[in-house]
Amino acid sequence: xxxxxxxxxxxxxxxxxxxxxxxxxxxxxxxxxxxxxxxxxxxxxxxxxxxxxxxxxxxxxxxxxxxxxxxxxxxxxxxxxxxxxxxxxxxxxxxxxxxxxxxxxxxxxxxxxxxxxxxxxxxxxxxxxxxxxxxxxxxxxxxxxxxxxxxxxxxxxxxxxxxxxxxxxxxxxxxxxxxxxxxxxxxxxxxxxxxxxxxxxxxxxxxxxxxxxxxxxxxxxxxxxxxxxxxxxxxxxxxxxxxxxxxxxxxxxxxxxxxxxxxxxxxxxxxxxxxxxxxxxxxxxxxxxxxxxxxxxxxxxxxxxxxxxxxxxxxxxxxxxxxx
Amino acid sequence: xxxxxxxxxxxxxxxxxxxxxxxxxxxxxxxxxxxxxxxxxxxxxxxxxxxxxxxxxxxxxxxxxx
Numbered sequence: 285x286x287x288x289x290x291x292x293x294x295x296x297x298x299x300x301x302x303x304x305x306x307x308x309x310x311x312x313x314x315x316x317x318x319x320x321x322x323x324x325x326x327x328x329x330x331x332x333x334x335x336x337x338x339x340x341x342x343x344x345x346x347x348x349x350x351x352x353x354x355x356x357x358x359x360x361x362x363x364x365x366x367x368x369x370x371x372x373x374x375x376x377x378x379x380x381x382x383x384x385x386x387x388x389x390x391x392x393x394x395x396x397x398x399x400x401x402x403x404x405x406x407x408x409x410x411x412x413x414x415x416x417x418x419x420x421x422x423x424x425x426x427x428x429x430x431x432x433x434x435x436x437x438x439x440x441x442x443x444x445x446x447x448x449x450x451x452x453x454x455x456x457x458x459x460x461x462x463x464x465x466x467x468x469x470x471x472x473x474x475x476x477x478x479x480x481x482x483x484x485x486x487x488x489x490x491x492x493x494x495x496x497x498x499x500x501x502x503x504x505x506x507x508x509x510x511x512x513x514x515x516x517x518x519x520x521x522x523x524x525x526x527x528x529x530x531x532x533x534x535x536x537x538x539x540x541x542x543x544x545x546x547x548x549x550x551x552x553x554x555x556x557x558x559x560x561x562x563x564x565x566x567x568x569x570x571x572x573x574x575x576x577x578x579x580x581x582x583x584x585x586x587x588x589x590x591x592x593x594x595x596x597x598x599x600x601x602x603x604x605x606x607x608x
Numbered sequence: 609x610x611x612x613x614x615x616x617x618x619x620x621x622x623x624x625x626x627x628x629x630x631x632x633x634x635x636x637x638x639x640x641x642x643x644x645x646x647x648x649x650x651x652x653x654x655x656x657x658x659x660x661x662x663x664x665x666x667x668x669x670x671x672x673x674x
Contacts, residue, residue: 373648381645424667439637440626446642447660474640506645542664564667569618571609576617583618593620595670597663600611600625603633603652 288406289330291315293323293337294367299390303336303367306395310402320344324352327359334363334405336398338390339379340370350382351505360503363405367394383508385453404454423456423540425533427559429547430568431578436604437568438468441546442507444566448542449509455541457509458501462529462555463548465521467514473504480513482520485528492532494539512536514546526554533558551582560591567598624659627651 290312294300297318304314315330317323320341327335335353339346346366353359364384368375371389379387386401388394426448428441442459449457461467461481470476479500484492501510515521536543545562547555559565565586569579587593615622629643629652636646644653 377645377648381642424664424671426663426667436626436633439633443643443656444660444663447644447656448664450644451657451661451664472637472640504640506640506642563671564663566663567620569614569622571614573609576609576614580618583620592670594673596620597624597666598618598620598622599659600614600622603626603629 287311287313288333289313289315290334290336291317291323291327291330291332293317293320293335293341295319295338295340295342299338310399312402320349324349327353327362328356331358332362334365334402335359336365336367339366339368339375339384346375346379347382347505350379350384354383354503354508355505357499361498365398365401367398380450381506381508383503383506422537423543424564425537425543425545425558425562426564426566427545427547427555427562428566428568429551429559429582430549430575431551431582432570432575433549434604435568435570435575436601437548438463438546439472440568440599440601440603441544441566442469442472445509445542445544446507448544452541456498456539457542457544458497458512458536458540459509459544459546460512460533460536461514461546462550462558463514463546464524464550464552464554465515465518467516467546468548469511469546470513470516473507473511475502475504475511475513476516477502477513480516480520481529481532482515482524484512484532485525489528489531492535494535497536497539509544510540529554530557551585556589559586560589562595565591565596567596569598569600570604571600571602623662624655626655 290307292300292303300316304316308314315326317326320343365386366379366384367388369390376387388397428437430437445459461469501512503510611622611625636643
């Protein structure tokens with residue numbers, strides 16, 4: 285832990301100085317900022333390992349502060365800990381939803397809890413924070429599949445991925461949208477941009493390594509995980525280099541602890557090998573008879589392709605209601 | 609269809625049922641917000657949390673088995 289840089293952002297000077305002195309005594313390198321905007325500048329300039337901040341900042345909304353840190357390449361990997369005077373669940377949910385890793389309430393228990401987090405984060409951190417294929421590591425692969433459109437598969441995929449990330453705060457989660465010819469994860473999480481599944485498969489294989497994904501994939505506001513959005517339109521979708529998809533997914537598996545693929549109803553020769561090698565298949569079913577019938581057909585087909593039915597986690601999605 | 613009818617037809621157990629959310633499901637999507645952020649106390653949020661944990665546990669178990 286020695287030598288790690290912690291930035292303390294707190295408008296209350298007494299609180300800031302107390303924390304700074306306490307953490308300096310633990311051999312951390314401490315930076316301080318009295319306002320949110322100054323905190324952002326210091327964080328980006330020094331690329332700090334951890335930002336400890338009171339979310340009650342008067343010069344910038346807490347969500348915006350977190351969003352700016354999470355979406356800037358200089359600080360997107362920094363640990364964010366909110367140390368707040370506000371014990372309300374609403375504030376806590378807001379901060380965690382926006383992307384902080386931990387939320388502590390200022391109390392007599394806050395310092396021991398903070399020390400536990402620092403020990404967990406820094407002492408378990410390996411020198412090679414970016415795993416690669418040589419390390420042999422492979423994150424868990426979870427695919428989301430449905431037999432029919434309109435079952436809310438992409439939405440459940442995006443939402444369950446967030447909850448997976450929150451249940452595994454130290455794990456890296458990525459969601460990749462493989463629905464062709466148009467992806468829908470991007471519109472759900474509010475992410476647009478030129479980097480997507482099609483453009484990634486167009487890059488030379490050597491360029492799309494773990495470090496590339498960690499550095500370049502966006503982390504949309506609220507969603508906490510990184511996203512590889514799908515094809516933005518049918519024209520792009522039809523030009524995808526399908527033969528590269530398996531390789532891209534393998535690289536994602538070497539770079540993340542959880543790789544969550546939205547396949548939607550795009551069961552094809554491209555997606556079948558990914559379904560076959562998935563650790564878990566989340567199968568979304570809606571309540572209308574035609575979807576259930578088609579789901580049976582898909583399940584039977586998967587069985588003929590060697591997919592273990594124990595790996596199928598079926599969800600009945602009533603959230604979207606019945607189709608008219 | 610009931611859950612039991614769907615299970616019988618598919619031939620697989622349904623592990624989780626997401627409740628009907630009216631227009632809230634579409635609204636959260638339209639606002640690009642997670643359901644657990646937009647409706648933190650809704651039953652759907654609680655179910656999502658539980659299902660996420662089950663998915664993680666089952667995926668880990670399946671990895672060990674294969």
